[in-house]
Amino acid sequence: MYENLCPRCDASLPVESINIQEGVALCPGCGALSRLKEIVDQTRPTGEILSHRPRGCTIEEGDQEIFVAPEMEGGDSLGMTLFLCVFLTPFVTIGAFLIATVLTTAFGAVQAVIREELVLIRTGIGRIAWTKRFDPRQFRQLTTTTTTKWQKNNEPTEVIEVIADETVQFGSMLARERREWMAAVLKEMLSKPRSEWRSELWNPSEAG
Secondary structure (H helix, E strand, O other): OOOOEOOOOOOEOOHHHEEOOOOEEEOOOOOOEEEHHHHHHOOOOHHHHHHEEOOOEEEEEOOOOEEEEEEOOOHHHHHHHHHHHHHHOOOOOOHHHHHHHHHHHHHOEEEEEEOOOOEEEEEEEOOEEEEEEEOHHHOOEEEEEEEEEEEEOOEEEEEEEEEOOOEEEEOOOOOHHHHHHHHHHHHHHHHOOHHHHHHHHHOOEEOO
């Protein structure tokens, strides 16, 4: 397990650089000031995450937009949702929601559309998607956290949380590896100039 790594440059943070009372740490290498929650939440160095792009994850660049899109992965959650859909739909009014969840989990994706003045987070299939938005110019923080809004087996689920002009949470239906990758990519894009992250993100090795 990695401990006390700078979320910006992955350098090791000495104990004297951490201010527990203020809840921040100052990296002596790059000079970045990070919240302790960002450091605690970082399970692996960002460079390691970015260097191995999971299967089903893509980055595309358009004329005025950048698209970051990990696909969903069904797994156990898909099987459970199918079970609920078959046995509960005749008896309850949430059958349509369960069917939508099945289709989204099996065939959907979480897509971030990054523009200069707006970021759109779309969760769904094609044009059928739930959309959230925030202003990247007011970006303050991106972390992975847990929420009780969406639960799996009565347990809180992990989500990506962005704090900007709005607080936006997404990615609860992504496999953990894909959610971790998407969080790392978006954090790089939102917190650094393009010249710093472009070469690193555009040619990552694919995970075997």
